[in-house]
Amino acid sequence: MSAIDLIGVRKDYGSQTAIHGIDLALPEGAFIVILGPSGCGKSTLLRMVAGLETITAGELRIGGHRMNEREPKDRGCAMVFQNYALYPHMTVAENIGYPLKVAGMRRAERQARVAEVAASLELGALLGRRPGELSGGQRQRVAMGRAMVRQPRVFLYDEPLSNLDARLRVQMRLELRRLHEKLGATSVLVTHDQQEGMTLADHLVVMKDGRVEQAGTPREVYSRPASLFVAGFLGSPSMNLLPAEVLEGGDTLRLAGGHLVRLAEPLAERGRVTLGIRPEHVTTGGLPARVEMVEDLGASVLVHAQLEGGAAIAFHSPAEAAPARGEELGLGLPPARLHLFDPTTGRRLAAVARAESAHRGLDFPVA
């Protein structure tokens, strides 16, 4: 069953459309990440779920019930804001207890509940402090506490980690995930950080310009990107994209330099396509390339090279076997690892990644 259903949901700001009719079913109890570049409408979507923005058209259902006209407080959602939005004039205890106070819970009961939540977030010692006296990570946890205290069915997070420094971000990421497992509610997190999306999500939704590009498990989305945009957005360093031409027969591509690449399965299309391959999937083989730059990533090196014909390609190589700048080498593009896209629409062309074809491996007839 799905926790949240969006049916043709649209949002207009005046004459501008921020969200173009989105259909989504977000699974119950899952950690859902909505991923997309800045300005693509992620926050708008989340805020419509929360009830902070009106819905121009379409229907929003939470737990199967229509929510369009409900007040934020009646939707069973709690939200953690990007800047935490803690009440600066209240102590940590008052901040966490505020939803209960508004709900009219008696003082003693409220304090017990606040203490319980604070203990689970290791905030017990900070209950008397004001938000201004806390560090970024502590504020983040107070915001979490305020969201948890009412035991909502759905947690909404709008870029909750973007204000933390890199190390704390990784730590809080784990903490969010652990909390999600413990609470058993549905979590929806919005981020522009593809790594955050990949690591946190059970269910990943990639957005662009107010539309859903692709939704699925992070593994599905990563290994079978539905469009050029998703292919380029997910993964760091991002996927290599090379212009190519489909030859007669449909199972061979010609690259810009004239070299041929065998496909695992024939394509229906003819003419120009975009060939994609992730840097970690490039192997050695018969495709001549020249090393332009070598980036040391610590565990491995990232080699930037130029193929014959001018296209740039990047790939990983073990640090011990790193090639030198200017070195000529031969690269392999395993057919099972290739992604093909229509260069004008950006859509994925055909299913080429099939496990049984992986062994066919490395043959690159040079023209």
Added chain:
Amino acid sequence: MERRATFRAPLLPWLLVLPQLLIVFVFFYWPSGEAFRWAFTLEQPWGGGREWVGWQNFLEIFVSTHYWASVRVSMIYAFGTSALAIVIALLLALFIDREVRGSRGWRVALIWPYAVAAPAIGMIFRFVFDARAGVFSLLNAVSPGFWDPSMNGTHAMVMLIFAGSWQLIAYNFVFFLAGLQSIPRPLTEAAAMDGAGPLRRMRDIQVPLLAPTFFFLVVINLTDSFTNSFGLVDIMTGGGPARATDIMVYKIYSDGFKGLDYSGAAAQSVILMLLVVALTFIQFRFVERKMRYR
């Protein structure tokens, strides 16, 4: 880059600020100095001779029942005007904040009443509250004596407070609205998610966060009511009826220029000046320093 002019000739900067210094000196320091001198001397009404009398002028003031009555009505006027102006401006700002976001045109339009000269406001409100015209004449016809600020001291004071606060509301409104708009939007949204309705959000989030603005305006409004109310009183009530609106600034004027008691008036103006200095001190010392959240 530092934007700072440097002058070769050391005299030039002084020459440039001289007109301003002269104005401040001629219209503030000199009269204030004179007031202090007069407060401790006795001036003959028809000129000639001035006698040092020490604290005598002050002692005479402090034993005068008229003076204490004047202090009392000044306090009623100042606190009444400030309270009314602050409460109404706060309500207006709270409700308009929900609709208007950062509209500068509104602010300019709404600050105009503050720029209207007090005597002009006084004239308008005198007509509005006239017992023999408009709505009040009708009410008086129905129930005689219902409203007459020219005979009833309480009515006169109420009328003055309305007129005085009308002017201050505009000023306060602009500050409250600016204060409300500087409260980060996510704070009120978070409160909405936490279950608080609009009125509850005002009470729990917006009003407490306006505390610095609130205290600033209390001090400014009180100071303004103590000192800038002369024009209103002069036009609307002339301090009457029966001294019911004889507030401190007006008494200084009438004692000095009508009663020709320059020394007594000077002593009173020194006391009023000290009161304003004290309020300003409180403003700087406590309000500006303490009332800050992060």
